[in-house]
Amino acid sequence: MSKLNNEQVKAESQGLRGPLSDDLASSDAFLSEAGKLLIKFHGSYEQTNRDKRGAAAREYIFMVRSKLPGGRLTAAQYLAHDEIATHHGNGTLRITTRQGIQFHGVVKGHLRDTIRELNHALVTTFGACGDVVRNVMCCPAPTDNPKRLAVQRFADVLCAETLPKTKAYHQIWVDGQAIVADEEDPLYGATYLPRKFKVAIAFAGDNCMDIFTNDAGLIALFDEDGALAGFNVIAGGGMGVTHNKESTFARLADMVGFVTPGHAVEVIKAIVTVHRDFGDRTDRKHARLKYVLHEWGVEKFRQELQSRVTFPIEPPREMPTFVVDDHLGWNQHGPDAWSLGLPIDSGRIADVGDQRVRTGIREVVSRFVGEVQLTAQQNILLSGIRSADREAVEAVLDAHGIVTVGRISGLRRNSLACPAMPTCGLAISEAERVLPRVLGELDQVLEDVGLPGHPIVFRMTGCPNGCARPYVAEVALVGRSLDKYMLYLGGDVAGTRLARPFLDLVPLGSVARTLKPLFERYRDQRREAEDFGDFCDRLGLDTLKAIVAEATAASQPQPVA
Known part of the structure; x- marks a missing residue:
């Protein structure tokens, strides 16, 4: 079988539809080659259980990933994820390093129900994978402070603004397939991006986002009165490497400039278009934005970026030295509101032996929590807990064998x-x-x-x-x-x-x-x-x-x- 041409499949997909509807209707446990590629844009990967050896024992399963700007969920949305894990997954939830939630072990016959139930909870999987802007990360520190809420809004807006405009997602997974395809996407064009694109937002001084590992990022700076002054903009980070291929390497992002809050969304979208137009579409292992920055240098990149926006990109502003706050333990974020950050080993929320982490967190969320935040360190923050409920929360955790941060090693x-x-x-x-x-x-x-x-x-x-x-x-x-x-x-x-x-x-x-x-x-x-x-x-x-x-x-x- 000849190697699949990703660019051709995207160009001929009719707005990321391709053969997906036919694949879902098929009795096969797997997807066509084109369907396997296109379903990534819809937030899923086809996988096999590699513990089962041989073609006869091959078990096709799917990973489904929800897209959660800033890792933020309501208690009801978290509980919806938990219920889906029971009915459609392998009984576990996995917090990703990009503040999403993954379901593992979903069979093809449950894909549509999984995605539809997430949609009913006002959560999407669209764009959680694929050659588009992925989930926009944001410092998850729970607080009633307007600073945190203002920055979270940028994550929400950026996710919405960079979501592909095709109606394929709802037509395939929610409403039923339509015959007529969409017009070309105004941001992505017919072939979308050369590779995935990662964006994060950090607070100056707190690098819990690993901000410099992203394709693009915003670092929020505030003035002396506490008002959002704007963002230092970075570009060109990325982690992917291929063994024994020197042309691939990890790279930290460069500081590009400073923009005011009103221009932050547009400057990120402009960076996306640079990747769209100049990223390598002939070699996917060399297709990330970091290679454009490496080959051009930051000055040429800055000039190209400036030519794509109508506002001035100022020189980067000074900011405090970065440290990392993982936001674990008890933290007060209101007169009678607390958050509790719990460490989750490898982000896997599961019941294993005496440590019934999934059951315990479900009980705490259903009884005491108003909001949930996921961290870039694969941990979970439970927010909106009243002072009077702290002892009860700790009792639930102890009863389920859930280890808190004070009882683990550094x-x-x-x-x-x-x-x-x-x-x-x-x-x-x-x-x-x-x-x-x-x-x-x-x-x-x-x-x-x-x-x-x-x-x-x-x-x-x-x-x-x-x-x-x-x-x-x-x-x-x-x-x-x-x-x-x-x-x-x-x-x-x-x-x-x-x-x-x-x-x-x-x-x-x-x-x-x-x-x-x-x-x-x-x-x-x-x-x-x-x-x-x-x-x-x-x-x-x-x-x-x-x-x-x-x-x-x-x-x-x-x-x-």
Whole structure:
């Protein structure tokens, strides 16, 4: 079978319809090749259960992803997701690193009901995947402060303004297929974007969004009176890499300029059109906006962007140094309103053994919560809890074995993992399923060397595409082959520096042993308040490799004289 031409399929899709209606009506458990591509725009991926070997045992299942601007849901919308997971998914919810919710294990016959029920809850999956602007992320800190509400509105508007204008979504999933296609999309054109496009909004000083890993971003700045002054604009970030292909690489976004609030939406849309017009449509591995910035330089990009808008793009404004607030624990956000941020391992909300996380959160949300926010760290914030209900909330959590932030290590608090096996077709190695084991081994090593519970930003992915943003972590494992990983070191806590490849093909069982001598040297030689990633960056890879080599040699049996 010849390789599918993505650009041709998009051009001939009649507004992202293609064969989807026929595919859904078919008795086959899978989609046509064109349908498999186009359904991504509608928020779903066809997958197989890779734990089941052989063609005869192949089980076709679908991932469905909801698109939630800023990760914000009402309590009713969260409960609708929870109910759908029971009736149509595998009984779990998974918070994504882009503040959405994924259902896993949906069979083709349940796709339409899943999407239709989300639509009834005023939630869409349209544009959650595919070559369009994905979910617009925003700092999730719950507060009644007008600053937070003003910035959230930009996420809402940007999601609406960048949603494809075709009526295909409602016609296929909600209302029934229509014969007449739409006119060409005014933002995307006939072939949409060369690849996906990621946008995030951060507050100056808080990089809980990993803002510089996005194709485009807005950093909100406020004046002395607390009014929104405008946004510093960034462009050209991205995480995806292909092993052994030097033309692909992770990149942090460049600072492009400053715009006032009234021009923020238009400047992002203009950046989207630059990607549309100049992104590489011949090689999908080289099709992200970051390669345009890399090849042009920021000055040429800024000139092209300025030519596409009618307002001046000012020089970037000064802003405070970034730190990261994960918003976990109890936080007051009103006279009688609290939020509780709960850590969720790899974002997987599930009932496993004595830890009935999904059931417990459902009870808390249904009884005590007004709003839910999802974080870029795959955690959940439960908001609108009254002061009088705090003890009752904690009692529910304890009864369901739900661990709160004060009872986990700093390493676990700062960890992310992608789903990887068995559902992701791109995964080379495990990630989510082995993360607890890896964290347990690393926490034990940290305790052994005298750094118990020490916070380290750790991320793990089953392939180099970077869904868990490993390339800005202090320590990261990126799937390389079965049970072997590329080990990255040297990113910073604030997410403003790239990690670098340190050792290749590290067996999973050797990770803790490999890092132990580095933790020991960090314990002995770190500067005051120096984080592990900064320590690694200061020493440099050659010195770090020498430390590991020396420790390895010392651990080998010595020949008998």
